[in-house]
Amino acid sequence: MQDKVTPTARYSAPDADEFVEARELLEKPLDKLFTVKPVRVSVPEKAVIEPSVACDQCREPTMRSRLIEINGRHLCRDCAGL
Numbered sequence: 768m769q770d771k772v773t774p775t776a777r778y779s780a781p782d783a784d785e786f787v788e789a790r791e792l793l794e795k796p797l798d799k800l801f802t803v804k805p806v807r808v809s810v811p812e813k814a815v816i817e818p819s820v821a822c823d824q825c826r827e828p829t830m831r832s833r834l835i836e837i838n839g840r841h842l843c844r845d846c847a848g849l
């Protein structure tokens with residue numbers, strides 16, 4: 768005998784008012800929706816690109832510095848269980 772499954776939430780289709788609100792929002796000029804101004808943002812350093820090395824277990828190419836050495840084997844994070 769199967770247990771009866773009772774949904775905890777029900778989907779309801781949007782009503783007409785919600786469609787009108789959505790349409791009004793989509794038709795507004797962008798300057799009414801957003802404030803555009805110059806900002807100062809610090810750009811992060813370029814990422815260091817290292818050659819890939821195959822994981823000793825799954826052979827997945829992995830960035831050398833991301834391999835984890837366990838009992839002399841160099842493993843990717845998945846194979847290392849991380």
Ligand SMILES: [Zn+2]
Nearest residue numbers: 822825843846
């Ligand atoms: Zn692996």
